[in-house]
Amino acid sequence: MKKVYRVNNLCCGNCARKIEEKISALDGVQECRLNFMTLRLTIVSEDGREDEVLDNAKKIAKKIEPECEIV
Numbered sequence: 001m002k003k004v005y006r007v008n009n010l011c012c013g014n015c016a017r018k019i020e021e022k023i024s025a026l027d028g029v030q031e032c033r034l035n036f037m038t039l040r041l042t043i044v045s046e047d048g049r050e051d052e053v054l055d056n057a058k059k060i061a062k063k064i065e066p067e068c069e070i071v
Contacts (some may be wrong), residue, residue: 052071
């Protein structure tokens with residue numbers, strides 16, 4: 001299932017790239033794109049795993065960029 005989220009307080013393109021790479025490596029994620037210019041995160045995940053993937057994505061974002069929020 002494809003979901004699009006807004007990303008707040010993302011400081012730079014390098015952090016966006018790191019977050020995108022880590023989320024892409026999660027189990028259940030088929031595709032991940034984080035656009036630094038539009039501050040949009042698009043995740044394509046296996047059906048039924050959206051909540052699990054989102055929770056893990058939020059943890060990854062906080063670890064890389066403490067002020068970053070996925071909403």
